[in-house]
Amino acid sequence: MTVTHERKAIAITMGDPAGIGPEIVAKAFRDSPQDTRDCFVVGDVGTMRRAVGMIRTDVDLPVAVLASPGEALQAPPRCIPVLEAAHLASAVPLGRVSAVAGRAAADSVVWAARAALHGEIAAMVTAPLHKEALAAAGVTFPGHTELLQAEAAAARGVQTRDLPVRMMLANDELRTVLVSIHVSLRDALDAVTQANVLQTLRIAHEALGRSLGRAPRIGVAGLNPHAGEGGLFGREEIDAIVPAIAAARREGIDALGPFAPDTVFMRARAANGRAGEFDVVVAMYHDQGLIPVKYLGVEKGVNVTLGLPLVRTSPDHGTAFDIAGTGRADAASLVEAIRVARRMSGAPGI
Numbered sequence: 001m002t003v004t005h006e007r008k009a010i011a012i013t014m015g016d017p018a019g020i021g022p023e024i025v026a027k028a029f030r031d032s033p034q035d036t037r038d039c040f041v042v043g044d045v046g047t048m049r050r051a052v053g054m055i056r057t058d059v060d061l062p063v064a065v066l067a068s069p070g071e072a073l074q075a076p077p078r079c080i081p082v083l084e085a086a087h088l089a090s091a092v093p094l095g096r097v098s099a100v101a102g103r104a105a106a107d108s109v110v111w112a113a114r115a116a117l118h119g120e121i122a123a124m125v126t127a128p129l130h131k132e133a134l135a136a137a138g139v140t141f142p143g144h145t146e147l148l149q150a151e152a153a154a155a156r157g158v159q160t161r162d163l164p165v166r167m168m169l170a171n172d173e174l175r176t177v178l179v180s181i182h183v184s185l186r187d188a189l190d191a192v193t194q195a196n197v198l199q200t201l202r203i204a205h206e207a208l209g210r211s212l213g214r215a216p217r218i219g220v221a222g223l224n225p226h227a228g229e230g231g232l233f234g235r236e237e238i239d240a241i242v243p244a245i246a247a248a249r250r251e252g253i254d255a256l257g258p259f260a261p262d263t264v265f266m267r268a269r270a271a272n273g274r275a276g277e278f279d280v281v282v283a284m285y286h287d288q289g290l291i292p293v294k295y296l297g298v299e300k301g302v303n304v305t306l307g308l309p310l311v312r313t314s315p316d317h318g319t320a321f322d323i324a325g326t327g328r329a330d331a332a333s334l335v336e337a338i339r340v341a342r343r344m345s346g347a348p349g350i
């Protein structure tokens, strides 16, 4: 039986207008017309016109205003269609935190999330926003992940805690899924509970099982040096992580560990034509998991939110205020995020 998908557009939120988001979006449309086919930008038209002016380009990059996502399907290559979900009365200064910029970024993400939840778009790809700007705008969620979780829970009429999500960062060599995300390191330590680790294993198993077509081999990192060395350097492995792995294995999840956190990523990495020992590493906190992926190259990683009833991907880097407006920002991770979103949503390939 052939399954046909209704052709829908992919939304790319512009990110913080003071950062590199608009520039890398403009570069993606300029340099990757195939990848950006059927894509449109959600954000501010003036910001996108300014971004086009920032990148050196010999090709014409017209910015067109859209009334609805469906119109993006008719856009010619290298035309940048923008659905104006945020309107800035004047351009925000580059490279600075501002509430106005945070509000514009948040409004764009909320618009895209609701469109995705209503089935109006195939997927959403988010250019980076600045978390301090988001907070300055009065948004109570630290980042996209938590905001999207709340939007999805509200759409489903459930409490946010009843729609658990997790952050995955992935490139061709390594995937990692985090037990906790944007919390202090002290709070992250408290979040290493049997329940949270088990929930992370379930979400990773389910999401990767779908994309790989088989049960993923999950390597679980310990929390402490050498995974606690039998309790000599901490008891979290014994009290929380080992019981979570055992419970997951009883459910048929192929989880092993806990392994020493300083070597588990090396073991999982697929390199030199060889598969790694694991398809994914479950990491106990944000930096434990993200440093190894980002260290392999900021241009390669993609951030995917697991557990949402919509497809959301993002580049693995932030707003890079230090280079905003210089035209130096690399759009490769954004383009990879668009490719992953297209694959995950089943939107027509390229």
Ligand SMILES: NC(=O)c1ccc[n+]([C@@H]2O[C@H](COP(=O)([O-])OP(=O)(O)OC[C@H]3O[C@@H](n4cnc5c(N)ncnc54)[C@H](O)[C@@H]3O)[C@@H](O)[C@H]2O)c1
Binding pocket: 020, 024, 126, 127, 128, 129, 130, 131, 132, 144, 298, 303, 314, 315, 316, 317, 318, 319, 320, 321, 322, 323, 328, 329, 330, 331
């Ligand atoms: N997807 C997202 O929305 C996302 C992801 C990560 C960080 N952030 C946010 O971005 C803000 C700044 O974070 P940060 O400074 O820690 O990290 P960053 O990724 O913005 O910058 C770190 C370094 O990498 C460089 N860099 C980043 N992206 C680049 C690119 N595409 N091309 C060339 N160089 C690039 C920067 O110039 C900087 O030197 C923070 O508010 C953070 O929370 C957002």
Ligand SMILES: N[C@H](C(=O)O)[C@H](O)COP(=O)(O)O
Binding pocket: 142, 143, 144, 145, 146, 290, 303, 314, 315, 316, 317, 318
């Ligand atoms: N934790 C992510 C990173 O460091 O790359 C980044 O802050 C993005 O988070 P959201 O996708 O939740 O905005």
